[in-house]
Amino acid sequence: MMAASVQLNDVTLKFKKFEALKDVSLTLEAGKIHGLIGRNGAGKTSLLSLIAAFREPTSGGIFVDGSPVFENPEKMEQVAFVYDKDYKEETEKAKKLIALASHYRPHFDMDYAEQLIKRFKLPVNKPVNKLSKGMQSAMNVVMGLASRAPLTIFDEAYLGMDAPAREIFYKEILKDQEEHPRTFILSTHLVSEMDYLFDHVVIIDQGQLVLNEPYETLEARGASVTGAASDVEAFTADMKHLNEQQLGGTKSVMVYGELDESKRREAQTLGLEIGPVSLQDLFIYLTEEAN
Amino acid sequence: MVNPSDSTKPLFLQIRELIEDQIVNDQLKEGDQAPSTNQLVNFYKINHATVSKGITQLVDEGILFKKRGIGMFVAEGAKKTLVQQRKKAFVDNYVTGLVQEAEKLGITEQEIIELIKSTKGRDA
Numbered sequence: 333m334m335a336a337s338v339q340l341n342d343v344t345l346k347f348k349k350f351e352a353l354k355d356v357s358l359t360l361e362a363g364k365i366h367g368l369i370g371r372n373g374a375g376k377t378s379l380l381s382l383i384a385a386f387r388e389p390t391s392g393g394i395f396v397d398g399s400p401v402f403e404n405p406e407k408m409e410q411v412a413f414v415y416d417k418d419y420k421e422e423t424e425k426a427k428k429l430i431a432l433a434s435h436y437r438p439h440f441d442m443d444y445a446e447q448l449i450k451r452f453k454l455p456v457n458k459p460v461n462k463l464s465k466g467m468q469s470a471m472n473v474v475m476g477l478a479s480r481a482p483l484t485i486f487d488e489a490y491l492g493m494d495a496p497a498r499e500i501f502y503k504e505i506l507k508d509q510e511e512h513p514r515t516f517i518l519s520t521h522l523v524s525e526m527d528y529l530f531d532h533v534v535i536i537d538q539g540q541l542v543l544n545e546p547y548e549t550l551e552a553r554g555a556s557v558t559g560a561a562s563d564v565e566a567f568t569a570d571m572k573h574l575n576e577q578q579l580g581g582t583k584s585v586m587v588y589g590e591l592d593e594s595k596r597r598e599a600q601t602l603g604l605e606i607g608p609v610s611l612q613d614l615f616i617y618l619t620e621e622a623n
Numbered sequence: 624m625v626n627p628s629d630s631t632k633p634l635f636l637q638i639r640e641l642i643e644d645q646i647v648n649d650q651l652k653e654g655d656q657a658p659s660t661n662q663l664v665n666f667y668k669i670n671h672a673t674v675s676k677g678i679t680q681l682v683d684e685g686i687l688f689k690k691r692g693i694g695m696f697v698a699e700g701a702k703k704t705l706v707q708q709r710k711k712a713f714v715d716n717y718v719t720g721l722v723q724e725a726e727k728l729g730i731t732e733q734e735i736i737e738l739i740k741s742t743k744g745r746d747a
Contacts, residue, residue, distance in 0.1 A: 506664065506665060528668045528669050528671075529670075546672065548672035548673075548676065
């Protein structure tokens with residue numbers, strides 16, 4: 333399988349006195365789609381540019397398939413990092429840039445690139461600096477997907493794309509992942525739109541890891557409890573509240589942590605309604621609290 | 624219909640009910656291939672893990688079975704099992720509530736039966 337694992341050991345990144353990342357330790361399994369979620373300035377791009385070896389951490393180690401990634405050309409070839417690049421000065425045509433990318437990406441699939449160009453209706457004969465923001469992003473995505481790099485990183489790669497184009501992007505990730513498994517890292521704050529893509533979710537806030545777990549266990553990470561205000565308060569008294577809302581005598585509390593079977597039965601006998609908490613809600617409240 | 628904004632019912636249950644419905648109303652017959660996890664993910668934009676959870680339950684209960692490398696199929700006797708399960712649930716989900724509400728409103732048994740008959744007649 334052409335997919336690479338990633339490991340970070342106590343990674344810290346400082347810009348003068350500012351700590352962009354603080355002691356981040358993380359393992360990303362090969363062949364999975366990882367969602368990296370964080371607010372603006374949380375450290376998403378810092379983290380990804382370290383994994384892509386665009387810069388060196390202040391301390392700590394970063395490994396792709398077990399080998400240090402920094403100044404390691406063999407590993408860097410395996411990593412495609414797609415980010416919001418500045419194309420103001422880029423007068424070459426999109427076609428030329430894509431052809432160029434195919435030369436330094438050993439797994440690049442030109443036929444697939446052509447298909448994607450058609451799907452995104454990318455005007456390949458226009459100079460890149462004359463393309464709209466959304467089309468520049470589409471071009472980046474074409475290069476990123478067609479590279480078929482064992483580790484493919486999309487750092488908010490959808491910027492400026494309209495909803496139909498984003499939908500094509502998401503569908504192509506799922507489709508191509510099925511046929512050519514690799515490791516994806518997708519950073520985003522469009523959580524509700526993208527959460528169905530993720531096998532694993534990492535949330536960072538202020539340079540620190542807030543949550544790191546498989547999507548399937550996330551569902552059990554929280555719950556909403558709704559019912560008569562006094563019952564809800566008593567039931568959730570010793571739980572961690574993420575958020576609460578009240579309308580007349582009805583109260584709804586979002587709690588963090590697992591509700592086991594006996595708790596659920598207790599809720600049922602009290603006539604309380606237990607609902608799931610979305611990743612979007614978890615993200616909002618987990619990162620709001622820290623601020 | 625799967626509805627991610629229906630916050631009261633977990634999505635994996637909605638997924639399994641969707642497939643159950645198709646079996647019960649003969650859209651999916653015994654031996655037919657069920658939609659794959661990937662198709663469901665793409666269609667409903669629901670996470671792979673969630674879809675798998677719903678499907679796995681149906682496999683564990685013998686409603687669906689896996690053919691390695693080919694896909695998921697409707698098991699023999701699946702419809703019968705589901706209909707039995709649902710008849711049991713019918714009492715909890717519909718009859719109990721109906722009887723309780725009727726009592727509150729002072730509707731007699733005879734009236735209930737009349738109401739059921741006239742509703743059925745209207746639909747037919």
